[in-house]
Structures are given as C-alpha cells and as structure tokens.
Amino acid sequence: MTLSCIAVDDEPLALGLVCAFIEKTPFLQLAGRYSSAVEALQGLMKTPVDVIFLDIQMPDLTGLELARVLERSNRGTQNTRIIFTTAFDQFALDGFRVDALDYLLKPFNYEEFLRAASKARNYFELIQRPDTLPVAAPTPVIVEVADDYLFLKVEYQLVRVAYSDILYIEGLKDYVKVYRQSDPNKPLLSLTSLKTLEEKLPTRQFMRVHRSFIVALDRINAVTRNSVQIGSAMIPVSDQYKDVFGQFISRWL
Structure with missing residues (x-):
C-alpha cells in the first residue's frame, strides 16, 4: 500500500x-x-x-x-x-x-x-478490510471483557488495560488520562468521560475521590486530611467524596 x-x-x-x-x-x-x-x-x-x-x-x-x-x-x-x-x-x-x-x-x-x-x-x-468496522467511529467506547481488565479506545485502537496496572485516572472534560504502573510517565488518553469509566470499574478496587480523579485503592501510599498520595502524585480529595473515602480509610485504623 x-x-x-x-x-x-x-x-x-x-x-x-x-x-x-x-x-x-x-x-x-x-x-x-x-x-x-x-x-x-x-x-x-x-x-x-x-x-x-x-x-x-x-x-x-x-x-x-x-x-x-x-x-x-x-x-x-x-x-x-x-x-x-x-x-x-x-x-x-x-x-x-x-x-x-x-x-x-x-x-x-x-x-x-x-x-x-x-x-x-x-x-x-x-x-x-471488508470484515472490519471503521476504527474512527464517532462514538468512542469502553468495552469490559473480563473481571481483571478493560479495553480503552486510544487513538485508532483498543488498548487492553489490566486493573492491577492502573494507578489513578484523571478526567479532562470529555477525555480521561489513565496513569499506569507499567508506564507512569506516559498516561493513556481516551475519549470518554470519567463518569462512564467510573461505572465500568469495580468498586472494590477503585474509588472516585474528586470530580476529576479516580484512584486505585491498593496503590495508595499515604493519606492526608485532603489528599492521597500515589507514587509521587498528590491527588486531592474533595468535600463531596470525603465521607465515603473516610469510611474506607477507617478500615486502616
């Protein structure tokens, strides 16, 4: 070609x-x-x-x-x-x-x-290819196909992301950035909303702590009154989510 x-x-x-x-x-x-x-x-x-x-x-x-x-x-x-x-x-x-x-x-x-x-x-x-749907579909999708991973639409391909590899997710209006343990300096950028992604992720492993952030609970290294630390990243915990997050933290005490 x-x-x-x-x-x-x-x-x-x-x-x-x-x-x-x-x-x-x-x-x-x-x-x-x-x-x-x-x-x-x-x-x-x-x-x-x-x-x-x-x-x-x-x-x-x-x-x-x-x-x-x-x-x-x-x-x-x-x-x-x-x-x-x-x-x-x-x-x-x-x-x-x-x-x-x-x-x-x-x-x-x-x-x-x-x-x-x-x-x-x-x-x-x-x-x-006659048997292939166009990859530049106008409506981006997230497809969950198992209990331990999901697929994210990134550019013109579906990328498999294991739940265990996710550190945290940042919402940017109609996009999300997914930060991973395997490549923390190169987040995946996907055209979807944080709310849509929140609905797909298992609640036993992930929690929304801010209108712009979802964190992997087992990746939290430290917590303060208003934030959590994952690696070198400090992620804010907003008032809207403090009660639910506080209940989770109480299990540590």
Whole structure:
C-alpha cells in the first residue's frame, strides 16, 4: 500500500526534513509541500491526499485551524488523516480533539517519523478490510471483557488495560488520562468521560475521590486530611467524596 501525503510547515528546514523523511519511506508518496496552511488548503481542494504532516504554529492559519476547516467542510476528511509536527507539547490534547492520527514533537528523528507513518499505513489497511468496522467511529467506547481488565479506545485502537496496572485516572472534560504502573510517565488518553469509566470499574478496587480523579485503592501510599498520595502524585480529595473515602480509610485504623 502506498499513501499519498503532503507536508505543511512554515520553517524551511523543518519542511525539508519532513519531505526528506517522506521520500525515504517506501510506502509514502510526496504529493506536495507547502509553507503555509492556506496554500495547503487550496491544494487539498483540488487534490485530496491520505496523510497530512502538519505543523501547528503557523501565521495566517494554524495547523489546528486547518484541521477544523477540513472537518467542517468534509473535503477530504473521510480518508485523510493528520499527523501533527510541532515543537509545543501543550497542543497534544487539541490534536486529539481534531482526530489527529499522531503527534510528532520536534525535534524528531526518522525512527519516530517512521513509527507515526506506520500507524497511518496500519490505519488505512484496517479500514480497507471488508470484515472490519471503521476504527474512527464517532462514538468512542469502553468495552469490559473480563473481571481483571478493560479495553480503552486510544487513538485508532483498543488498548487492553489490566486493573492491577492502573494507578489513578484523571478526567479532562470529555477525555480521561489513565496513569499506569507499567508506564507512569506516559498516561493513556481516551475519549470518554470519567463518569462512564467510573461505572465500568469495580468498586472494590477503585474509588472516585474528586470530580476529576479516580484512584486505585491498593496503590495508595499515604493519606492526608485532603489528599492521597500515589507514587509521587498528590491527588486531592474533595468535600463531596470525603465521607465515603473516610469510611474506607477507617478500615486502616
């Protein structure tokens, strides 16, 4: 499978590097290079592509704005996936919200680029299989299939997460961050609500202690009057949940 793609970046060196990486990758075909999102939009109106390697911080029209324009216009979005390339990690959540396939943080090397490109290839191979439902379904799901793990929809795949691996979960409006013992510095970001996840988790192992946090009870290292500690993280306990949490703590005494 060969994927057509374009690179969009207002920095000449960065644009040249992405184009060189594209041309170096056997399953990618460079269909265009643009130094502004406005130029890229004009090109996409004429010739849609499979993948856009898109910078975020650009004058006139940012990468995020271009992604939203494409989403609203439905021009090429059915089969076009975006991989953001940026020096600013604070845009990761925004990139997830506009259905970005991946997020490359500058400076990145070819190995990191190839990993993102391979994810794009896997996505297109998956949606072309006649026996496979589209993975970019509009309604994200959490599927619990056993007593000791669940599946989280993360980007374009379902990730199996063992209950025993979960440290705590943070809610971010329509998203959750799941912090795990196996990789505490890289939480899983999933498009679902904390309430939905709370309903799926076994109450004997997990407890909501704040409107934005659920904790794994057996991972608590210490407690204070208004917080719990899990590893190096201090998680607040709000007044709404203090009574229930207090009953749990009383078992320790």
